[in-house]
Amino acid sequence: MSRIRTARAGLSVHAGIPRRMEVREQALRPSIETGHLVTVDPGLGANAGAPCYLQLVQKLLAIRAGLPGSGVFAFTAANPGDGVSFVVKSLARELAAASGEQGAVYTVKESSPASKNWGARLLAGSVDEIRRQFGWVLVDCPSLRESDLALALAPHTDGVVFVVAADRTKRAEIVRAQKSLATSSAALLGFVLNKRTYPVPDFLYHRL
Numbered sequence: 001m002s003r004i005r006t007a008r009a010g011l012s013v014h015a016g017i018p019r020r021m022e023v024r025e026q027a028l029r030p031s032i033e034t035g036h037l038v039t040v041d042p043g044l045g046a047n048a049g050a051p052c053y054l055q056l057v058q059k060l061l062a063i064r065a066g067l068p069g070s071g072v073f074a075f076t077a078a079n080p081g082d083g084v085s086f087v088v089k090s091l092a093r094e095l096a097a098a099s100g101e102q103g104a105v106y107t108v109k110e111s112s113p114a115s116k117n118w119g120a121r122l123l124a125g126s127v128d129e130i131r132r133q134f135g136w137v138l139v140d141c142p143s144l145r146e147s148d149l150a151l152a153l154a155p156h157t158d159g160v161v162f163v164v165a166a167d168r169t170k171r172a173e174i175v176r177a178q179k180s181l182a183t184s185s186a187a188l189l190g191f192v193l194n195k196r197t198y199p200v201p202d203f204l205y206h207r208l
Contacts, residue, residue: 042096076141076150078173082165083194101135120152154186
């Protein structure tokens, strides 16, 4: 499959295990059953090995600066296993260091089909409450193949970032995701290219 070239953010992220994040779990309130919340301390410091996040961090900070309150950004992908959780956890460290604010990562749980509408409403309410407690929130959503919760949540966020798995996500899936997000009134901020293996030295890519 030919390499997918994406517009806007145009970021590449190495697959692997992110540096351990020293985060503490925080119970938001007993009634919330839509996800798992961890707080991210700005004192953790950035990961010097992740310059690929710089452009996206700057973009999120610019959006955050223009908001009256905190910024909430959702992340999703076409398929499970495309690396959304890896990207969100890695990016959270960089964003905390750059912003100097305490933030949060909220991992959305899958709702049962019978309670899909109820789950979407509860999820939106949970995110709205989390927004009031932190400077920024990164929401780790299920893939679009697994669930439409990312689409239901999108109008309640300040933008959506779509994770593309190199040599796995198909162009048709990206186009379909763009249309679905547009229909749900989501602000698509860009794409993150994940799991790029770099079989050729990086400096040679400019000569290919």
